[in-house]
Amino acid sequence: MSAGDDGGDEDRVRQFTEFRKRMNERILAEPNQVVRRFFALDTQTYQPGALDLKTKELLGLVASLVLRCDDCISYHVAQCQDAGVNRDEMFEAFSVGLVVGGSIVIPHLRRAVDFLDQLEAGAARSPRAHDHA
Amino acid sequence: MSAGDDGGDEDRVRQFTEFRKRMNERILAEPNQVVRRFFALDTQTYQPGALDLKTKELLGLVASLVLRCDDCISYHVAQCQDAGVNRDEMFEAFSVGLVVGGSIVIPHLRRAVDFLDQLEAGAARSPRAHDHA
Amino acid sequence: MSAGDDGGDEDRVRQFTEFRKRMNERILAEPNQVVRRFFALDTQTYQPGALDLKTKELLGLVASLVLRCDDCISYHVAQCQDAGVNRDEMFEAFSVGLVVGGSIVIPHLRRAVDFLDQLEAGAARSPRAHDHA
Amino acid sequence: MSAGDDGGDEDRVRQFTEFRKRMNERILAEPNQVVRRFFALDTQTYQPGALDLKTKELLGLVASLVLRCDDCISYHVAQCQDAGVNRDEMFEAFSVGLVVGGSIVIPHLRRAVDFLDQLEAGAARSPRAHDHA
Amino acid sequence: MSAGDDGGDEDRVRQFTEFRKRMNERILAEPNQVVRRFFALDTQTYQPGALDLKTKELLGLVASLVLRCDDCISYHVAQCQDAGVNRDEMFEAFSVGLVVGGSIVIPHLRRAVDFLDQLEAGAARSPRAHDHA
Amino acid sequence: MSAGDDGGDEDRVRQFTEFRKRMNERILAEPNQVVRRFFALDTQTYQPGALDLKTKELLGLVASLVLRCDDCISYHVAQCQDAGVNRDEMFEAFSVGLVVGGSIVIPHLRRAVDFLDQLEAGAARSPRAHDHA
Numbered sequence: 083m084s085a086g087d088d089g090g091d092e093d094r095v096r097q098f099t100e101f102r103k104r105m106n107e108r109i110l111a112e113p114n115q116v117v118r119r120f121f122a123l124d125t126q127t128y129q130p131g132a133l134d135l136k137t138k139e140l141l142g143l144v145a146s147l148v149l150r151c152d153d154c155i156s157y158h159v160a161q162c163q164d165a166g167v168n169r170d171e172m173f174e175a176f177s178v179g180l181v182v183g184g185s186i187v188i189p190h191l192r193r194a195v196d197f198l199d200q201l202e203a204g205a206a207r208s209p210r211a212h213d214h215a
Numbered sequence: 216m217s218a219g220d221d222g223g224d225e226d227r228v229r230q231f232t233e234f235r236k237r238m239n240e241r242i243l244a245e246p247n248q249v250v251r252r253f254f255a256l257d258t259q260t261y262q263p264g265a266l267d268l269k270t271k272e273l274l275g276l277v278a279s280l281v282l283r284c285d286d287c288i289s290y291h292v293a294q295c296q297d298a299g300v301n302r303d304e305m306f307e308a309f310s311v312g313l314v315v316g317g318s319i320v321i322p323h324l325r326r327a328v329d330f331l332d333q334l335e336a337g338a339a340r341s342p343r344a345h346d347h348a
Numbered sequence: 349m350s351a352g353d354d355g356g357d358e359d360r361v362r363q364f365t366e367f368r369k370r371m372n373e374r375i376l377a378e379p380n381q382v383v384r385r386f387f388a389l390d391t392q393t394y395q396p397g398a399l400d401l402k403t404k405e406l407l408g409l410v411a412s413l414v415l416r417c418d419d420c421i422s423y424h425v426a427q428c429q430d431a432g433v434n435r436d437e438m439f440e441a442f443s444v445g446l447v448v449g450g451s452i453v454i455p456h457l458r459r460a461v462d463f464l465d466q467l468e469a470g471a472a473r474s475p476r477a478h479d480h481a
Numbered sequence: 482m483s484a485g486d487d488g489g490d491e492d493r494v495r496q497f498t499e500f501r502k503r504m505n506e507r508i509l510a511e512p513n514q515v516v517r518r519f520f521a522l523d524t525q526t527y528q529p530g531a532l533d534l535k536t537k538e539l540l541g542l543v544a545s546l547v548l549r550c551d552d553c554i555s556y557h558v559a560q561c562q563d564a565g566v567n568r569d570e571m572f573e574a575f576s577v578g579l580v581v582g583g584s585i586v587i588p589h590l591r592r593a594v595d596f597l598d599q600l601e602a603g604a605a606r607s608p609r610a611h612d613h614a
Numbered sequence: 615m616s617a618g619d620d621g622g623d624e625d626r627v628r629q630f631t632e633f634r635k636r637m638n639e640r641i642l643a644e645p646n647q648v649v650r651r652f653f654a655l656d657t658q659t660y661q662p663g664a665l666d667l668k669t670k671e672l673l674g675l676v677a678s679l680v681l682r683c684d685d686c687i688s689y690h691v692a693q694c695q696d697a698g699v700n701r702d703e704m705f706e707a708f709s710v711g712l713v714v715g716g717s718i719v720i721p722h723l724r725r726a727v728d729f730l731d732q733l734e735a736g737a738a739r740s741p742r743a744h745d746h747a
Numbered sequence: 748m749s750a751g752d753d754g755g756d757e758d759r760v761r762q763f764t765e766f767r768k769r770m771n772e773r774i775l776a777e778p779n780q781v782v783r784r785f786f787a788l789d790t791q792t793y794q795p796g797a798l799d800l801k802t803k804e805l806l807g808l809v810a811s812l813v814l815r816c817d818d819c820i821s822y823h824v825a826q827c828q829d830a831g832v833n834r835d836e837m838f839e840a841f842s843v844g845l846v847v848g849g850s851i852v853i854p855h856l857r858r859a860v861d862f863l864d865q866l867e868a869g870a871a872r873s874p875r876a877h878d879h880a
Contacts, residue, residue, distance in 0.1 A: 105857035108864070113835070116659050116842035117856075123655065124850045127314045127648050132303035137270055141277045141308060145315040146851065148278045148452070150550070151815070153854035154315075170265035170512070177515035178271060181260045182278040182287075184450025185523045186414070186545065189552035191516075192504035199507070238458035241465070246436070249443035249526050250457075256522065257451045260515050279452065281851070283683070284416070286455035303645070310648035317849025318656045319678065319813070322685035324649075325637035332640070371724035374731070379702070382709035382792050383723075389788065390717045393580045393781050398569035403536055404577060407543045411581040412718065414544045417682070419721035420581075436531035441540060447526045448544040448553075547718070549816070569778070576781035583716025584789045585680070585811065588818035590782075591770035598773070659846045664835035669802055670843060673809045677847040680810045686847075702797035707806060713792045714810040714819075 095200050098156060128161070136165040140175050147179030150190050156197045163201055172198065228333050231289060261294070269298040273308050280312030283323050289330045296334055305331060361466050364422060394427070402431040406441050413445030416456050422463045429467055438464060494599050497555060527560070535564040539574050546578030549589050555596045562600055571597065627732050630688060660693070668697040672707050679711030682722050688729045695733055704730065760865050763821060793826070801830040805840050812844030815855050821862045828866055837863065 110118055128138045139161045146154035162172060176194065180187050243251055261271045272294045279287035295305060309327065313320050376384055394404045405427045412420035428438060442460065446453050509517055527537045538560045545553035561571060575593065579586050642650055660670045671693045678686035694704060708726065712719050775783055793803045804826045811819035827837060841859065845852050 101861075102854075102857065105861060109856065109860055112838050114838040114842055116655060117838060117845060119651075119655050119658070120842070120845050120850075121853075123648060123651050124314055124853070126651075127311055127850075131307055132301070133273070133307045137273065138307070138311060140266075140270065141273060141311045142315065144274045144278050145281045145311065148282055148450075149315070149851045151851050151854060154851055168265070173511050173513040173516060174264055174266045174271070175274060177513055177519070178260055178274045179278065180450075180516060180519050181257055182275065182282070182451050184414070184446075184448050184453070185519075185526075186448055186548045186550050186553055187450070188520075188523070189501075189550060191508065192501065195508055196500075196504060235455075235458065238462060242457065242461055245439050247439040247443055249522060250439060250446060252518075252522050252525070253443070253446050253451075254454075256515060256518050257454070259518075260451075281849070282452045284452050284455060287452055306644050306646040306649060310646055310652070313649060313652050313849075315849050315851055317813070317845075317847050317852070318652075318659075319681045319683050319686055319847055320849070321653075321656070322634075322683060324641065325634065328641055329633075329637055367728075368721075368724065371728055375723065375727055378705050380705040380709055382788060383705060383712060385784075385788050385791075386709070386712050386717075387720075389781060389784050390580055390720070392784075393577055393717075397573055398567070399539075399573045403539065404573070406532070406536065406540060407574060407577045408581065410540045411543050411547045411578065414548055415581070415718045417718050417721060420718055434531070440530055440532045440537070444526055444537060444540045444544065447523055448541065448548070547716070572777050572779040572782060576779055576785070579716075579782060579785050581717050583680075583712075583719070584714050584785075584792075585814045585816050585819055586716070587786075587789070588767075588816060590774065591767065594774055595766075595770055656846055659843055663839055664833070665805070665839045669805065670839070672798070672802065673805060673840060673843045674847065676806045677809050677813045677843065680814055681847070700797070706796055706798045706803070710792055710803060710806045710810065713789055714807065714814070 095160075095197070095204060098153070102153070102157075136162070136167055139165045140167065140171075143172075143175050144179045144182075147176065147187055147190060147194070148183035150183070150187060152190055152193055155190055155194045159194055159198050160201060163198070169198070169202075228293075228330070228337060231286070235286070235290075269295070269300055272298045273300060273304075276305075276308050277312045277315075280309065280320055280323060280327070281316035283316070283320060285323060285326055288323055288327045292327055292331050293334060296331070302331070302335075361426075361463070361470065364419070368419070368423075402428070402433055405431045406433065406437075409438075409441050410445045410448075413442065413453055413456060413460070414449035416449070416453060418456055418459055421456055421460045425460055425464050426467060429464070435464070435468075494559075494596070494603065497552070501552070501556075535561070535566055538564045539566060539570075542571075542574050543578045543581075546575065546586055546589060546593070547582035549582070549586060551589060551592055554589055554593045558593055558597050559600060562597070568597070568601075627692075627729070627736060630685070634685070634689075668694070668699055671697045672699060672703075675704075675707050676711045676714075679708065679719055679722060679726070680715035682715070682719060684722055684725055687722055687726045691726055691730050692733060695730070701730070701734075760825075760862070760869060763818070767818070767822075801827070801832055804830045805832060805836075808837075808840050809844045809847075812841065812852055812855060812859070813848035815848070815852060817855060817858055820855055820859045824859055824863050825866060828863070834863070834867075 106121070110121060112118075128135065128142060130138070133141075139158055143155065143158035143162055146158050159172070162175070167175075176191055180191060239254070243254060245251075261268065261275060263271070266274075272291055276288065276291035276295055279291050292305070295308070300308075309324055313324060372387070376387060378384075394401065394408060396404070399407075405424055409421065409424035409428055412424050425438070428441070433441075442457055446457060505520070509520060511517075527534065527541060529537070532540075538557055542554065542557035542561055545557050558571070561574070566574075575590055579590060638653070642653060644650075660667065660674060662670070665673075671690055675687065675690035675694055678690050691704070694707070699707075708723055712723060771786070775786060777783075793800065793807060795803070798806075804823055808820065808823035808827055811823050824837070827840070832840075841856055845856060
């Protein structure tokens with residue numbers, strides 16, 4: 083539960099990215115081919131194809147919302163923003179996730195909006211490395 | 216588990232629609248305002264706004280896939296088709312649901328494709344009534 | 349997906365009860381003590397204590413709704429009815445499950461209401477054996 | 482995972498409430514009608530009606546337990562306490578959530594009991610603002 | 615809900631296998647590389663490696679139980695039997711799934727035992743084609 | 748969300764164990780027989796029987812992964828290590844959980860690997876008390 087860790091939030095986006103990057107590298111260094119192929123497939127999933135990048139990232143965002151995974155939600159919020167999703171579109175995606183997934187989604191929505199606010203506040207500053215989920 | 220009920224499939228789309236319609240009417244006739252408002256809100260959720268109808272139905276489809284609800288998947292497959300989603304786009308949405316949700320989604324994917332095939336086979340024939348999920 | 353099997357519904361309550369009874373007996377005949385103890389604990393859970401029977405069955409119903417298990421929902425709808433829960437109270441419990449669990453609950457709600465209707469129609473006729481979930 | 486953050490717990494209830502309040506205000510200030518209506522509906526859901534407030538909050542608590550959302554559990558534990566649910570009744574509700582949801586609920590139960598202990602310890606001191614989930 | 619379809623069960627294993635085979639072929643014929651790679655990866659996952667086939671199929675079975683997917687459970691029950699898992703071992707795996715996943719697993723356990731009984735009854739007769747989940 | 752709390756990790760294993768131990772004692776001191784029996788049953792579930800300890804702990808680990816509970820995953824990673832599961836076997840179990848559960852499992856996999864690394868780093872130092880989930 084991260085509801086209370088709203089102190090020192092300026093670092094939250096950076097810490098989140100660094101931990102993800104470090105652990106992804108560690109996992110991909112393991113000699114397990116299934117895990118590595120899964121990570122490669124995960125990256126391939128969001129490549130533009132019949133659907134464009136923006137639509138696919140929105141799909142990833144709503145899937146993450148209804149499955150209630152904070153890290154996945156944060157990741158796709160950032161990816162959506164990079165793909166040009168504006169705030170109104172983001173909230174419409176949130177609304178679909180909220181109605182399909184129910185009030186149990188609300189705490190994750192609060193953290194998603196908090197993360198989005200931080201991204202928007204720091205948008206000019208932080209180039210991001212993008213990896214899995 | 217409906218894996219085996221592939222006999223008499225020509226009726227499955229119709230039966231599914233009729234049961235949904237009959238029970239929705241029954242539920243909305245009850246004097247429970249929260250339930251009725253939820254149904255109204257569910258309808259409002261997919262109205263075009265910042266995102267267009269097609270994108271919103273795709274969001275509903277992927278949310279239903281990862282939450283693994285056959286009825287919801289069938290409903291949104293039909294809605295997506297009505298909104299102009301073609302087969303390649305549908306499969307890209309399926310691929311996002313499959314990778315996010317994992318192999319546990321596969322049985323639902325099989326039934327989704329079976330339902331899509333039936334919709335395409337009967338596309339010229341069956342006007343549908345569209346209601347909740 | 350049972351959305352379409354609304355023909356021959358008069359038998360559905362009976363078949364459901366018979367299959368459950370037969371398989372419970374078969375499972376409890378196995379020499380697996382953990383499974384048997386779990387079934388005993390499941391029965392004990394709904395005994396009246398600090399909370400009365402009616403409240404506990406309502407708790408079981410809403411838990412089953414948000415976890416979206418049709419058999420468990422049917423079972424607790426029947427148990428609630430036996431415990432004196434009236435139709436308005438049942439729908440208020442449904443409304444909590446619907447709002448917490450979201451629109452993904454709707455197909456299960458339709459089948460729950462269908463099952464409740466059948467129970468009310470046949471209320472004077474069918475003594476039930478009550479076992480696990 | 483908050484298993485370890487048991488230092489400085491006296492502030493946890495307060496931080497939790499403040500973050501929730503701040504983000505709810507931020508979310509409701511957005512021009513997204515579906516999200517705002519959902520929040521209004523969530524509030525309406527727990528109003529006394531055919532079932533009393535205490536029963537409805539217990540339903541919300543058990544739904545939150547089996548869906549394993551720490552914030553939702555904390556919220557409903559606090560609401561239940563305000564509605565007059567005593568410790569024995571709370572544990573009976575916990576027991577239903579535990580048996581229906583399984584051992585995967587145990588870590589959430591530990592945090593629920595920790596939160597309840599803190600509420601009881603600080604009961605005379607902290608008036609709370611109550612909002613969504 | 616298939617609780618009641620215990621008539622004509624002798625065909626259930628066959629119908630289940632045929633529908634799965636037919637739809638898998640249909641899905642793999644689609645020009646969607648992510649979906650096809652996922653299916654290939656799913657097959658690779660259960661190849662013997664550091665863990666033997668029997669252990670991996672048991673892992674797949676318990677994962678399917680706690681996620682409550684009847685088709686996946688049936689598939690892994692059959693695969694476990696082929697890999698030499700005996701009835702007592704199968705029930706110990708069931709017991710882990712039941713305790714971790716809770717009473718909400720019970721209806722799926724009933725169908726799993728029913729499926730296992732049918733497999734054992736027809737063991738000498740039916741060669742199976744094995745595919746995904 | 749603990750993605751960012753990678754500072755001071757040397758204490759994380761200890762804090763996790765202490766909080767679990769303290770709260771388990773508190774819960775078992777309550778006069779609720781269902782809860783206490785559930786905890787006893789949870790312990791009994793992993794005793795060696797038809798399946799050996801190592802297999803049963805691997806089953807608990809994969810069940811925890813696909814249900815995405817960080818505390819349960821950490822607990823079973825530690826138990827698996829105690830039961831003699833080596834790193835390659837652990838990653839094969841992870842791969843089953845990842846493929847069955849999908850990319851939504853990835854953030855939990857990152858934390859599982861981080862926890863495993865800490866366990867291996869401190870293996871010679873810390874005797875553990877083992878309790879529920």
